[in-house]
Amino acid sequence: MKIFLLAILLVLLPLAFLKLCYAISTIFVLGKTKGALFVSTSRAKIEAILDNLPMEPETRLVDLGCGDGRFLRAAFKRYGVKGVGFEINPWAYFLACLWNLLLRVPVKIKRKNFFKEDLSRYDVIFCYLFPDLLLELSPKLQKEVRVGTIIVSANFPLPGWEPYLILRVEDPIYFYCKRPS
């Protein structure tokens, strides 16, 4: 009986610790993320997005709020693209760096608020953010991104932008291209 209890504790304690890390990190950045919690895009969605997003190894790819970095790693695996991810949640940032290290994937993760980044240097921008944040991001993208830049928004549309493609994989995924004004 004692061994059984000990085994349960050995499983439950690490799980409780992981949950605590997640909760503390989430509370820590709540003001900036406007509800965009650290929730990952599913494998099925990522593969469907990449099917519709051919890239060259030199493509400058960014994930705005990259979570554990899985989208960037999948893009590297498929196309050899060395993308960049911005993440302010310390727990997500830690996981992204850890996975990159363990899997030896050379994508860059920066612990930085992406609103402080100049987005004009990227060719492909991926994000999975919540509506309040997209509302703020939309004018920044209009102002900064170059003509021809592709923007992909998972689950929620980018206000004021007209998608050229909407995929439906569990949820809608919106594809935009910056056109000349």
Ligand SMILES: C[S@@+](CC[C@H](N)C(=O)[O-])C[C@H]1O[C@@H](n2cnc3c(N)ncnc32)[C@H](O)[C@@H]1O
């Ligand atoms: C819904 S998750 C998506 C994670 C990842 N892109 C994916 O698709 O698996 C959104 C992430 O954006 C991060 N985030 C929100 N606002 C941010 C900001 N201003 N700068 C950097 N990261 C931000 C959150 O911490 C969260 O981890």
